[in-house]
Amino acid sequence: MRANTTTSAITGDYRHALEARAHPLKSLDTLAMIRPCHRSQEICSQDGPAEYVYYVVFGAARRCVLRADGRRQIVDLLLPGNFFGFTGGDAYDSSVEAVSEGTLVARYPRRRVEALADADPELARELRQVALDALSRSRAQLLILGRVTAVEKVGSFILEMAARLSDGNTDRVVLPLSRYDIADYLAVSVETVSRSLTDLRNRGVIALSGTRTIRIVDRDALEEGERAGTRLH
Amino acid sequence: MRANTTTSAITGDYRHALEARAHPLKSLDTLAMIRPCHRSQEICSQDGPAEYVYYVVFGAARRCVLRADGRRQIVDLLLPGNFFGFTGGDAYDSSVEAVSEGTLVARYPRRRVEALADADPELARELRQVALDALSRSRAQLLILGRVTAVEKVGSFILEMAARLSDGNTDRVVLPLSRYDIADYLAVSVETVSRSLTDLRNRGVIALSGTRTIRIVDRDALEEGERAGTRLH
DNA sequence: CGTATCATTGAGCTTAGTCAAAAAGTGTGG
DNA sequence: CCACACTTTTTGACTAAGCTCAATGATACG
Numbered sequence A, B: 001m002r003a004n005t006t007t008s009a010i011t012g013d014y015r016h017a018l019e020a021r022a023h024p025l026k027s028l029d030t031l032a033m034i035r036p037c038h039r040s041q042e043i044c045s046q047d048g049p050a051e052y053v054y055y056v057v058f059g060a061a062r063r064c065v066l067r068a069d070g071r072r073q074i075v076d077l078l079l080p081g082n083f084f085g086f087t088g089g090d091a092y093d094s095s096v097e098a099v100s101e102g103t104l105v106a107r108y109p110r111r112r113v114e115a116l117a118d119a120d121p122e123l124a125r126e127l128r129q130v131a132l133d134a135l136s137r138s139r140a141q142l143l144i145l146g147r148v149t150a151v152e153k154v155g156s157f158i159l160e161m162a163a164r165l166s167d168g169n170t171d172r173v174v175l176p177l178s179r180y181d182i183a184d185y186l187a188v189s190v191e192t193v194s195r196s197l198t199d200l201r202n203r204g205v206i207a208l209s210g211t212r213t214i215r216i217v218d219r220d221a222l223e224e225g226e227r228a229g230t231r232l233h
Numbered sequence C: 001c002g003t004a005t006c007a008t009t010g011a012g013c014t015t016a017g018t019c020a021a022a023a024a025g026t027g028t029g030g
Numbered sequence D: 001c002c003a004c005a006c007t008t009t010t011t012g013a014c015t016a017a018g019c020t021c022a023a024t025g026a027t028a029c030g
Helices: A012-019 A026-031 A110-119 A121-145 A150-164 A179-186 A190-202 A219-224 B015-019 B026-031 B110-119 B121-145 B150-164 B179-186 B190-202 B219-224
Strands: A033-037 A042-044 A052-058 A061-066 A072-078 A095-098 A103-109 A172-174 A206-209 A213-216 B033-037 B042-044 B052-058 B061-066 B072-078 B095-098 B103-109 B172-174 B206-209 B213-216
Touching (some): A012 A103, A026 A103, A061 A179, A072 A179, A072 B121, A121 A150, A179 A190, B061 B179, B121 B150, B150 B172, B179 B190, B190 B206
Antiparallel strands (some): A052 A103, A061 A095, B052 B103, B206 B213
């Protein structure tokens, strides 16, 4: 059960980062290989053989789909503690890329994980839970895309990030994403993301320190969204 | 994927309708209770105890979320062959309602299904697959909501329905949904849905027989979407 | 046969997309 | 450390798409 520190493929330096985290596949940590990724580096590619399942230890990753018109859409955002790469078929259905430099990803051989799950009902339940977590993220994103105005979308995105990245303090968020990434996640243009953030700042709903750090000043206004987004004359 | 169109929705003998279908929980059919539902009847309610998992035998159901501003969003569409009601916690995270009159839903006791899965790796895999199917539907909807214009959204919605309801003929779709439901699924207004359909019909991309039956005339135009939706002057 | 729901169409207005350019960071090599 | 190139972010002006309000047709159902 206890993972040893001798099996890391690249270097053992990252292993403690994995071991420090409590996650559903804890018992499989000895099978894991840990890899640091560069910005925009592809971790697994669409239609490629689904040989591994992955776990984000540090940083962030994005699940991307490229459209016929060249537009990119981000259909999932993977943050520390999230798994990805589970799929029904034998190929990945979309590609995943590291968002920030130095993103740490652990990789487990899929076949072996599934074989172990056949003999371990507890593990099987946990795999099911991992799939349901991904479903839950997807639904959350659907709810955000379903909002009416861009300011509301950006607002609920900030709240989602604050909740998912919360390190105790839920009022300060350091976004791992660029404006472009946010735009592709929310399915709006970069300019609109920028304008929405400016708008929220001007209204005193959020405060910006640099481009990546957001402080939530008026959480109620963000949550209501409607009222804040609707001009009352 | 044969829908049992001769089903005795009136006679009350629904069991053969379930048994006629091949699905991953086949071995549990003896545990199932089958219930016919009225239009808009709630099948399971948000925050209610998650005692059952469900399977759509006939008809259609929608997973609904109500927003603070009174707006409704449909975050999943359940068609014959789809399961729903799996959840991580002990309560359903959203409510599900029957869309069409006479929708047939089979209900399996969740605890017993999960207990059986602990002893049956094959069943455990199938439950995992069911969760991944739901994830796949959610991603598909994300891709639709991510499209730029309303005509594109409606177009890809039609294609999705044609694929999911295909009873051999993939060029003719009978929508189980009203325009309002489509609007809430695509997160656009009813008027826009109506206008988009009219637009597609005027351009000869689709043909309408009544309000619910659509014939796909020019599939390429629907799939490209971009070109069809962009006015070249 | 009337009534409620659903669907379509029109007019005006707001929002967000596009194109364009400036400003602010970021990193690299001299 | 600075200069330079490159990327990211912001802002502006214009345009077009879709929402809202409103009214009219069409369908379904009792």
